[in-house]
Amino acid sequence: MIDWDVAIATGTRWARPGPQVSLAEARRTVSELRDLAGAVQQPVYEVTGMSATRDGSLGRVAVVDRPGSTLSFLSSVVAKTFDYARVDEGDAPMLARMRAPAWTFIHGPRSSLSSTALRHANHRR
Secondary structure, eight states: OOOHHHHHHHHHHHSOOOOOOOHHHHHHHHHHHHHHHHHTHHHHHHHHOOOOOTTOSOOEEEEEOOTTTHHHHHTSHHHHHTGGGBOOGGGGGGGGGSOSSEEEEEOOOOOOSOHHHHHHHHHHO
16 A cells, blocks of 8 residues: 555655746747657657557557566556556456557566567567
8 A cells, every 4th residue: 555645755855846947938848849759750650660649648558577677667657647547467458449548567478588689589480
């Protein structure tokens, strides 16, 4: 069980304050980030085969457990932010048909090979 009062107090104590910017500057920055996110969609697709959802949401994601990464991912800001959208691993086969955002963490045989090496090994079969 998470003691949210302790978590908030700890985060407040250790997190650095964000930059002090005007509302206009914050809006310009957000607009620029959105433009840049749009500009990288094609290169990202060409390299990874992944594409963004039409509305720019998280979409549906299956995170595969890797050696040494289990605890770091599950305690990450992204995992905590989207905890409400986490799908039980047993329901992973239905993930593609679920409404976004939805994600699951899949445990399985572990390999120290990189994702690229694993894909190349599967293509050779």
